[in-house]
Amino acid sequence: MNARILFFLSFVILHAGHAQSPKFKHKYLNAIDSTSLKKHLYILASDSLEGRNTGSDGEHKAAKYIIEQFQTAGIQPYNDSTYLQNIGLWTWRWNAFDFRNKENKLEHYKDITYLSTAPIETIINAKCIFIGNGADTLMQDLNLNDKIAVAVVENLNNWYQLASKTKRQGALAFMMVHCSDNEAFSELAQRMQASRQEQSVYSTKPHFSKSLTKAFALSAETVEQLFSLPLDSLKALNSVDAFSRLPQPELSLYCPITIERAQANNVVGYLPGKTKTAATLVISAHYDHVGKQYRGICVGADDNASGTTAIIQLAKAFAPLKGKLDKNIVFLATSGEEKGLLGAFYFADHPQEHTFAIKANINVDMIGRIDSTHKSNYIYTIGNNHYPEFDSLVHVANSMLTPMHIQYDYNKSQGFGNYLRLSDHYAFHRNNIPVLGFFSGLHKDYHKPTDTPDKINYSEMEQRVKLIFTTAFLAAQKTAFSTQDD
Template sequence: MISETTTYLRKCIVLLILAAFVSTGVSAQSRLSADEKRLTRNIKVSTIKQITTELASDRFEGRGTLQRGGDMAASWIASQMKAMGLKPLGDNGTYLQSLPLVETVFTDETEVLLGSEKLVYGKDWSAGLLLADMSVERKLIFVGHGMVSDELGRNDLKDADLRGKIAVLVDGPPRNYTAEKWKVITDKTSALPLLFQRGAVGVLLVGNGRELYKHDFIVDQTARRNIATPEKAKERFPLPVVFLGDAAGAKLFEGSGMRIGEAMDDASDLEFQPMELKPSLKVHLRSKQTEANSHNVVGFIEGSDPVLKSEAVVFTAHYDGFGLLNGKIYNGAADNAIGNGEMLAVAEAFSKMKVKPKRSLVFVSTTSEEYGLLGGYYFAQNPKWDITKIVANLNLDGIGTEIMGPIKNMVGFGAEYSTLGAMFNDVARSYNITPMEDPIPEQGVFGRSDHYPFVTRGIPALMLVGSPESTKEGFVRRFNEFEETKYHQPSDDVYQNWHWPGAKTVADMMGILGYRIAQSPTAPAWLPGNKYSNLKRGDTIPEGL
């Protein structure tokens, strides 16, 4: 949290900027058609605020998948769609599209010991994969970065005997490599297969301080309920692959004659030698699986053109959060109650149009995004609209940067791949907003939200994220600030200093883009020269693309 003094000064600056923004409002919308201006007037800040605040309230208990709060939220969103005049497009004439999922949680019998010290799940360790129940005790061997590469001049394994041992592997680049550069290398040549080929029976991943994500953060984020499809829930890895938090990682080297910092420095050297560690690891895992249904919420507005109404623009925003965990509520206000508030405000505005857009408009509040885009993939694989006639997808999911102040820049994740990019740029400039290229390409955001399942079926898509900052560096700073203090935490709540007009700007952008796509005589298309160029609507993306 920033200081009270900084907050006061920021509020003063925001008021000055807002005054300037309002004074240029007429010119900012001068390139919009009369219908587009009427549409944006009907996208109400009050609707965005009311829906966001309600969904992020304790009433819905964090909207957890396969929890009571998640089911309550789905029913409430359905009631909002009905009140707005959207037609149901779920199962059996309802707004709900049900999908079967399986929850896996460790039971109280689970125990992990490093030497004689018990490690705490969620603080000291987390599972990198969905692990099978097991009971093992093994010696540990430190293998550094585990890299064997003539190109890099590295042989971290030397002649080490890994058979029957658990390998301790460094997460983070050696000296003289950035995290981004090392990720490119390890994406091509992962150490894990080689470690298992050489006889390792498990892997402990420990951070060296240069990793892309700090290990205490990773442990916190991954030590939660596992939600998967029934098929994936059966695929349980038989060997322990475990993340260690920073304190637990340091304990690995007790009794070895060196501290963790020295060990990490040694691991950077080409002359690194693997080293057996003093403590053993004892793992006793027991889990419980429960299968139940979760729900996407789907409504639509029928198009007005007798031919084009068979085609649809799909709008998405995930409503799920992490729910109730260890007695705490993860309300997920910025991620992603506000996305639903913005999307449903757009739906409300379209429903008020006397003459509806030519193409139909489908609105989907997806479930289980936080567990691998499960709701988005289910809809894309079991579409409630002819998949070959879905012309585009517009998705809202972010980090709440739009409520940090008036929008100056906006990222259209995916803009470079299709003709949606040029349309996005034109609408942004109509609002005196500067389109920004992906400021964090190393984080692979384009593949991490519910637009991407549509891409895998050949449908051009964009995810819209607004920023109050005018530079890439400013955006990244705000992104990091949110990630470090509120991302997937109980602190992601609605705050009094939220700048709601910024959220309206994002909703306006979504509405105008959707309107132009719906009115266009031709559907958006993939641009030539990229990996999606050859996809057609209804395709399934080739593995590894």
């Protein structure tokens, strides 16, 4: 930290009254307490929100809750008409899985599981041919043209190479059964079913090539019914001649998709600064998470119900300063961060949708836990190695409170620890806007159903949010991030 900058900023803060700016008062922090933080976080990380996957009903519920809190605090809609900013995503979902053996329907996830993302928009009617373990010595003498190749394998998760080989020999689809462990099929089916409960979202309209490989897993019972032999007997077959004596049952395969615009929205409100000012500080946190896994709902308590809770409570703490600060403050809860910072990119790249001149960004992502290298009283900061003024501001803010240990471990420019590109602040940094990220570190529950509200350290989180408020208060002063065109 540059000592001269720190001295200058301290002087400015202590004499802010001369510039008609409000002086910092500790009473502004009264709205930030562990009880309120815990209340919001438990709501945002509840099972009823189903992991807040981008564009999902659970995320919509979270957006509604954030809007209600902004309204209660008197935070205005970002464009004076709505708090919701659609971020222009596309989504696709499966319409149906219709797989049949003659007139008998195969139950998806019980008898058969589709593994590919390739839609089957036109019904495939084709005969199945058994190919053993798919060894080259067997495959070279098999005619797979316009057929469905069925193999016995040792690993249901390692199918692509063999599936591609059958496709090159003319097969319309590839199916496989585990050679000995039918539980492997059940586990894979559960995993695929859970993943498909979540819609897939894209920044552009998705396109699926008709030539994509179509791969399936089958239960042992299904394979035995298809070929009228026990699995152990099928495994013992090792010649093309033996395969040719098996029945070649016909299957019907159909699984179309729907592509449509996603209802994925940033939630954006703002606190007006002094009359007619366009200069704006953005405080951001993503409120989306990763939805469901087959082992349970990823409620995302730390990631990032903690950051979302922080901006709700920061909005309430700043509310009494409406019209008094030198900058507007935008409170930005982004969608699509888990899909690639999509909501933050959209907001940063569409200035025509608002009237703010963005001077700086403070981003809050995972501030609720204690990592394995600390016991208490710390926070990681990200980006301030690029922006010395922000580094000075956070240290001045820290000196105005009970000091925390400000850590730089995730503030590297490259390699491990380079988190500048991994959260929403990067969308502003790449537009040359000064950024400062707050982060409490990684932990073993990251992106797992075990990231739950009971593991949050609420007293530690309270101190962190107070530091964020004080840093933001300083960043909202006229002297901070000022340019000639202000």
